[in-house]
Amino acid sequence: MTAKTPEQITNDLLRPLSGISAPYALWAALLAGMAVAALYAFFYQVYTGLGVSGLRSPVFWGFYITNFVFWIGLSHAGTLISAILRLSNATWRRPVTRCAEVITVFALSIGATFPIIHLGRPWLAFFLFPYPSERGIWPNIRSPLLWDFFAINTYLISSVTFLLLPMVPDLALVRDRSTGWKQKIYRAVALGWTGTPRQWHRLETAMHIMAIAVIPVAVSVHSIVSWDFAMAPVPMWHSTIFAPYFVAGAIFSGIAALILAMALLRKFLHLEEYLLPIHFENLGKLLLVMSLLWFYFVFAERLTTWYGNEPSEMAVFWVTQHGSYAPLFWAMVFCNFLIPFPILAIKKLRTITGTAIASFTVVIGMWLERFLIIVPSLSHKYLPYRWGTYRPTWVEITITAGTFCSMVLLYMIFSKIVPIISVWELKAGMHEEPHALRLAAQPDRVEAD
Amino acid sequence: MPITSAIYGLFPDASSAERAMSSLDHSGISPKRIVVMSSEPFDEYSFSKMDEATPMPWLAVIGGIVGGTCGFLLARLTQEAYPQPLITGGMPILAAWPTGIVTYELTMLCAVLATVVTLLISTKLPNWKPELYDPEVSNGKILIGVLEPSNAALAEIENRLLDAGAEQVKLTGRALAG
Numbered sequence: 001m002t003a004k005t006p007e008q009i010t011n012d013l014l015r016p017l018s019g020i021s022a023p024y025a026l027w028a029a030l031l032a033g034m035a036v037a038a039l040y041a042f043f044y045q046v047y048t049g050l051g052v053s054g055l056r057s058p059v060f061w062g063f064y065i066t067n068f069v070f071w072i073g074l075s076h077a078g079t080l081i082s083a084i085l086r087l088s089n090a091t092w093r094r095p096v097t098r099c100a101e102v103i104t105v106f107a108l109s110i111g112a113t114f115p116i117i118h119l120g121r122p123w124l125a126f127f128l129f130p131y132p133s134e135r136g137i138w139p140n141i142r143s144p145l146l147w148d149f150f151a152i153n154t155y156l157i158s159s160v161t162f163l164l165l166p167m168v169p170d171l172a173l174v175r176d177r178s179t180g181w182k183q184k185i186y187r188a189v190a191l192g193w194t195g196t197p198r199q200w201h202r203l204e205t206a207m208h209i210m211a212i213a214v215i216p217v218a219v220s221v222h223s224i225v226s227w228d229f230a231m232a233p234v235p236m237w238h239s240t241i242f243a244p245y246f247v248a249g250a251i252f253s254g255i256a257a258l259i260l261a262m263a264l265l266r267k268f269l270h271l272e273e274y275l276l277p278i279h280f281e282n283l284g285k286l287l288l289v290m291s292l293l294w295f296y297f298v299f300a301e302r303l304t305t306w307y308g309n310e311p312s313e314m315a316v317f318w319v320t321q322h323g324s325y326a327p328l329f330w331a332m333v334f335c336n337f338l339i340p341f342p343i344l345a346i347k348k349l350r351t352i353t354g355t356a357i358a359s360f361t362v363v364i365g366m367w368l369e370r371f372l373i374i375v376p377s378l379s380h381k382y383l384p385y386r387w388g389t390y391r392p393t394w395v396e397i398t399i400t401a402g403t404f405c406s407m408v409l410l411y412m413i414f415s416k417i418v419p420i421i422s423v424w425e426l427k428a429g430m431h432e433e434p435h436a437l438r439l440a441a442q443p444d445r446v447e448a449d
Numbered sequence: 450m451p452i453t454s455a456i457y458g459l460f461p462d463a464s465s466a467e468r469a470m471s472s473l474d475h476s477g478i479s480p481k482r483i484v485v486m487s488s489e490p491f492d493e494y495s496f497s498k499m500d501e502a503t504p505m506p507w508l509a510v511i512g513g514i515v516g517g518t519c520g521f522l523l524a525r526l527t528q529e530a531y532p533q534p535l536i537t538g539g540m541p542i543l544a545a546w547p548t549g550i551v552t553y554e555l556t557m558l559c560a561v562l563a564t565v566v567t568l569l570i571s572t573k574l575p576n577w578k579p580e581l582y583d584p585e586v587s588n589g590k591i592l593i594g595v596l597e598p599s600n601a602a603l604a605e606i607e608n609r610l611l612d613a614g615a616e617q618v619k620l621t622g623r624a625l626a627g
Contacts (some may be wrong), residue, residue: 003591006488006489006589007588007589010488010587010588010589088560125473130523130527132530136531136532138527138528138530138531139527141524141527141544141547141548141551142544142547146547146551147547147550147551147554149550150520150550150555151550151554153558154554154555154557154558154561157558157561157562158557158558158561161561161565165565165568168574169488169489172488172587173488173587176584176586176587176588177585177587183473187577188577191575191576191577192575192576192577192578192579193574194485194486194579194581194582195486195487195488195489196484196485196500197485197490197496197497197498197500197588198499198500198571198572199498199572199574200487200490200492201490201501201503202503202505202567202568202571202572203568203572204490204492205503205505205506205568206505206564206565206567206568208562209505209506209509209560209564210561210564213509213557213560213561213564214561216557217554217557220550220553220554220557220610224550225466244607266527313620324566355535424488424489424490427488427489428489428492431491431493433461
């Protein structure tokens, strides 16, 4: 079997950018329709008031904050994983990194909208900005919500630049192969990239520095999101385990989202020769490790709570173990551990389909986990006469569904505008490991890197 | 009226580009006038070893220090900006740990921004009208050229490029000499 030539690689990876098929247009229209429905629900809530949501005393954090935590967690798919793989010089990372980094940018953008949706009066979001207002009120630096503001913006800006910088050489590639108005647009966004040694060295140095910087930022973001809860004296929240528990959960859901995205891209963009079984095999192993780590954290948290037998915490503990939230709790355990563990642990099952199924259940399980962290604790605080329940309304459900559809839609649009696999990085990898692309000719072969 | 004149060859692979570079080096042409362009980095070849030194890591550190200082001042000054005396129920006005979080986030943000700014300035991007470029580079060809060659040297450079394995030799800004 012969290896792919650089010319073939370029043609293959730029092929998805040309033309829109009928199924693509249909899917895009359906997803856009859901996004518009979510927008309608949001404006209905703005016009009518937050009362149209299911948020009632004592549960003031429901679907919106669940989604916020979930999407911020999912954003760890990209920049963090990509940075770790870059720094560890994992050669198999090359087709994976951009797929991952795109998830970060879109998931983070979607996640960051939820606190604003949750405000009820989104036009007052500027209260968070440290500006000298006439009321003499400054942002409260002690509030974890303000830490979110700094952390999420830092992570978003870092992630956007981490995605955009290595895209520039590929945009130049598209610029040189396009015509008309498309060429004008790509000429503008390629910034006049020519590919001199100076440009390559500076780009690689910048990516290295940013990879170093972005890892602690990613860890800090989800730690700070966890402190939104852990800083409050609420049963099952006020815990030192929360920051690492959230970070591990974020990486867990992030890897799952990445595998799912890669499986879909592989199928629909016909990238079978680039997104190889070995990529799913390696990411599947990572997912397995994170599944075990997630179970370890859940067990440690549950055991400590149960052993402490503190009445207010036990109320939350039991309502999730065999109370009204038990079906969701056990569904979460099944989705995050009992289903993915055997699939990922048994080599024969760790196929593309297997890892995609495991990832799908993990994404569902992690959304449930975020919900179960938030709602049962708020509905069972210290005084039993204040206990309550939470039922999401159509507004919250529509907005939630709409953001999932928006994520897929944004990803679909992006993959039609920019090569979803970094062309130059893949070609550069051929110098270091010329055998790698020969694997492309044998897509069913799984080989340890 | 062309701005720049240059002669360059387009090479199909890194080995021939390496030979061309070596040949141009031996001809006594100033390395500052030699231009290399490729659609991918060739770190393992000597023609790619130009301009490696960069203060970018140090500038990122300086950016981080500036950002950290701004973050600290922002957190501290906004906490002290409330009209005094502020009744806090015995709690300190300045919250040390949260100040650390804001300081840390702005440190990292400014380090990243300093890196990006350094990258853009040192690579002279954006530059929508580069001195020399050939779209064939995007097709995998490696461009090795000489900026502002003297008329007397044109033929010799052309020969050296062709001898090294250039598929094409092109001239910009003036007619090909004799």
